[in-house]
Amino acid sequence: MPLSKDILNLRWNMEKIARKDGHKTNLKNLLLDAEKATNGLVPYASLGAHVPNDYFSNIKIKDAKLNTSQNYSDVDTSLTIGGRYSKNIIKTDVPFSVAGMSYGSVKLPAKIALHFALNKLAENGIKVLMNTGEGGALPWEIYGSEKSRENLSKNHWNSILEYTNKLLKDSHLEDICIDELFQRKYPLVVQYASGRFWKDPSYLLNADGIEIKIGQGAKIGHGGLLPGSKVTELVAENRGILPNKPAHSPSRHLDILGPEDLVAKILEIRELTEWKIPIIVKIGASRIYDDMEIILKSYADCATVDGVSGGTGAAPFEVREDIGINTIASLFPLRNTIADYYKTHDEDGFKLLVNGGIWDSERIVKVMALGADGVGIGTGFLLAMGCTLIQECHTDICPAGITGSHEKLDIENSVEGIFNYIKTTKTELENIAGSLGRKNIKDLEMSDLVVNDMLTSIVSRLSFSNGDDYVMKIKQKIENVMPFLNFQGE
Amino acid sequence: MILRLNEKAVIRRSILDLCKTDSIRKESTDDAIRAIREKRGTKYKENLWDYVVALGAQLSRPPFDPYREKIKLKTEVGRKGTTKTILKIPILLYGEFNLSQSSQDALNFALNNLVDNNSTVGIISKEEPYDERKYPHFQIINDVNKISDSEGIVMQYDDIGIIEKIRKIRKEFWGPIIVEVDENFSDYTHRLLASGVDGILVNTEKITKSKKYVEKHAISVIHDARKIINEFYQGKENDGTCLIVAGDVDSTGKIIKSVGLGADIVGYDLSLLIAKVGFYTENFFDSIITAEKIHNHMIATKNELIGIPAALGYSNFHNMSPSDFRTSSLKASLEGEILLEGVNKTYKKIIEEVLDEYIDTKKISVVQQQKQKIIEMISLEEN
Numbered sequence: 001m002p003l004s005k006d007i008l009n010l011r012w013n014m015e016k017i018a019r020k021d022g023h024k025t026n027l028k029n030l031l032l033d034a035e036k037a038t039n040g041l042v043p044y045a046s047l048g049a050h051v052p053n054d055y056f057s058n059i060k061i062k063d064a065k066l067n068t069s070q071n072y073s074d075v076d077t078s079l080t081i082g083g084r085y086s087k088n089i090i091k092t093d094v095p096f097s098v099a100g101m102s103y104g105s106v107k108l109p110a111k112i113a114l115h116f117a118l119n120k121l122a123e124n125g126i127k128v129l130m131n132t133g134e135g136g137a138l139p140w141e142i143y144g145s146e147k148s149r150e151n152l153s154k155n156h157w158n159s160i161l162e163y164t165n166k167l168l169k170d171s172h173l174e175d176i177c178i179d180e181l182f183q184r185k186y187p188l189v190v191q192y193a194s195g196r197f198w199k200d201p202s203y204l205l206n207a208d209g210i211e212i213k214i215g216q217g218a219k220i221g222h223g224g225l226l227p228g229s230k231v232t233e234l235v236a237e238n239r240g241i242l243p244n245k246p247a248h249s250p251s252r253h254l255d256i257l258g259p260e261d262l263v264a265k266i267l268e269i270r271e272l273t274e275w276k277i278p279i280i281v282k283i284g285a286s287r288i289y290d291d292m293e294i295i296l297k298s299y300a301d302c303a304t305v306d307g308v309s310g311g312t313g314a315a316p317f318e319v320r321e322d323i324g325i326n327t328i329a330s331l332f333p334l335r336n337t338i339a340d341y342y343k344t345h346d347e348d349g350f351k352l353l354v355n356g357g358i359w360d361s362e363r364i365v366k367v368m369a370l371g372a373d374g375v376g377i378g379t380g381f382l383l384a385m386g387c388t389l390i391q392e393c394h395t396d397i398c399p400a401g402i403t404g405s406h407e408k409l410d411i412e413n414s415v416e417g418i419f420n421y422i423k424t425t426k427t428e429l430e431n432i433a434g435s436l437g438r439k440n441i442k443d444l445e446m447s448d449l450v451v452n453d454m455l456t457s458i459v460s461r462l463s464f465s466n467g468d469d470y471v472m473k474i475k476q477k478i479e480n481v482m483p484f485l486n487f488q489g490e
Numbered sequence: 491m492i493l494r495l496n497e498k499a500v501i502r503r504s505i506l507d508l509c510k511t512d513s514i515r516k517e518s519t520d521d522a523i524r525a526i527r528e529k530r531g532t533k534y535k536e537n538l539w540d541y542v543v544a545l546g547a548q549l550s551r552p553p554f555d556p557y558r559e560k561i562k563l564k565t566e567v568g569r570k571g572t573t574k575t576i577l578k579i580p581i582l583l584y585g586e587f588n589l590s591q592s593s594q595d596a597l598n599f600a601l602n603n604l605v606d607n608n609s610t611v612g613i614i615s616k617e618e619p620y621d622e623r624k625y626p627h628f629q630i631i632n633d634v635n636k637i638s639d640s641e642g643i644v645m646q647y648d649d650i651g652i653i654e655k656i657r658k659i660r661k662e663f664w665g666p667i668i669v670e671v672d673e674n675f676s677d678y679t680h681r682l683l684a685s686g687v688d689g690i691l692v693n694t695e696k697i698t699k700s701k702k703y704v705e706k707h708a709i710s711v712i713h714d715a716r717k718i719i720n721e722f723y724q725g726k727e728n729d730g731t732c733l734i735v736a737g738d739v740d741s742t743g744k745i746i747k748s749v750g751l752g753a754d755i756v757g758y759d760l761s762l763l764i765a766k767v768g769f770y771t772e773n774f775f776d777s778i779i780t781a782e783k784i785h786n787h788m789i790a791t792k793n794e795l796i797g798i799p800a801a802l803g804y805s806n807f808h809n810m811s812p813s814d815f816r817t818s819s820l821k822a823s824l825e826g827e828i829l830l831e832g833v834n835k836t837y838k839k840i841i842e843e844v845l846d847e848y849i850d851t852k853k854i855s856v857v858q859q860q861k862q863k864i865i866e867m868i869s870l871e872e873n
Binding site (some may be wrong): 030032033034036037039040041042043050052054060195210213214219222223234248251252257258259283284286288289290291294295308317318319323324326328329330331332362363383384386388416421422424428431449454460473474475477478482484485 | 498501502505506508509510513514517519520521523524527540541543544545547548549550551552553554555556557558585608643674684686715740741742743746747766767783784785787788789790791793794796797798800802803816818819820830832833834837840841844845847848850860863864867871
């Protein structure tokens, strides 16, 4: 939904009011109210929720060094997904992936920058997993390998090229070499979401992994959303929907209403893909115990859990703010549920990926030490392309030209930024794990972390730097109040 | 996370450092954020409401689809035997101050329009009701002999003779009677309910300013008020008594959390609503434009209210309960007995478990009362 001139004026008026009272006025809420009063529509928001406590900064990595003169490049930071039920296994060189950001929610130049950056990294020996997001894949993502183009008829290939040329022309990117574009050297996970924004099975068959998206942290129980202003003719063509109208995916898969339906759906996809492709189930962090138990008992290879601060291109403001729990808080129930399951089952390579509020090496280490096998990063990549965090991805005023506006994104600089971001994050991960004496990032443990407040200790089960845990702290409190009461020991 | 500008700057700078210089950072971003927060201290005190979140439905319970399925917001005001008033949005606009004529006209016009659009909200006001209204008007009265032609009555609680007054009104008035209570509501609410009152109105802003609730939050008031009403109905079905929460409920998120934690209806501050829709558009004195904006605001709010229960897996707004909510604050957990996120226990329960273990290990004899006292004392530290 574009910001009307009226609303932009309101914002300016409110900014003046907020400045006058020393910014005590909650500008965002005032703006939302004004927006509601002006157009009578549910206001949207984007990026992550404004949760006041995300625990991350209350957790410290013990004795770890980001920057060290020692060389720890032998530390294994790889991640594998699949093999539990699938014949194929995805192997990446870093434990983080590009979280789902679809074409439409981000503009074409940003998608191309990510594509080229990941190709460049692969050429340099660092394979990074890319998730398409729920809005379907771009032609060069699906048909980015010789093998995927083998059985295409000439007509089909011509129509793909025609659409590709339209895409490039629309973004004034005609200079891009088509041959170079149609080379995908990194593993790709495609999303199978409730909107079914894809045209034919090649979307699933040519992917390296399939993620069944049940929910996402920013809009749990709501379904995907792309504001009408961002559904251009080309986005609509890619998704198979009408242009200029908001794309509201159903809040649930119409054929997945419960655990048995999930099993049926996974088996259906397994048959379609000849049991080759790893299948991931993605949920938002909410009723963790129940949802995770269902995923473990389905035929999934991996689960992705998205914390409430996980970003989005657009979500109703109140849904984003008020539904879902924090990434760190979700890890204790996740660990417990997985451990309970494997008390009666043999280890079979099930993987847990976690998203939401993670953008650098330290946060990756924190969630991995708390039980995750890998993480998804979204906002970090946007920042690497120049995002200013104004959180207006749902409108057409992105000053960096990443999510929507007439600003032009510098693809070359963005590719360089993403390349360096991933490379240095990998080195930082090696340094942290290496300085903690680990040879493999998977060997990180909870004992590598300490907390500095009671609540974080309770939700994460981590200890304080002096070795006390929350139970000891409460016992100390009990002992402190004892003298005020008259007790008799036996 | 509520990222203030300086925190955003730290994160952005940190990532850009990685991107541009291709060199390893020297400073930890989380350490820098922590330092900013410590330096800030309590200068920007966050609202406890922000620490409360709902649990969305996914695999273990399918969500409803608010765009394609019907979600009920309808609320009845009135107990068995009274003439019930129906609200299509569980909101009563609540204001005690004198509105200007133009504001009153705007309000009347907007509320009638809402009724026409199947979105009835009511109003609590001390003004005389408009003759040509289609919406329910709850009149605040002080004099029991001056009952006007309103759908409901709101009275302030006073020690002397409130029960008598209610009985007197009831002889000639069959609509809902609501009593606005003060901070001592736990002492007399059962008596009020026994006398046939249809609803209890708690103004959290007023009550949290009282000595009894000093330093406490609206969450605590809602929790206590709901507890008292539930105690009255222990072992029997609630025959329609409703809890109306007004005060610190000025956004859709707060309405949802209030209802989830125990309210049935929300008293939305009328002056605030008019200020929000009128003042900032600089058309405060234009009745038609103000009316349109009030109408728009309420319709958008209605659609927001529909979206949340749907995402939680309910087709009825009033099916939300405290078990659907979690908190990331010890204080909120203590005040509203809200389960902590991830661990699914209240902080009080955690203290109790540790205390039991402590008593067992130390082999000391503690009576229940003493146990409660210890929990209270530890809880007070957090508050």
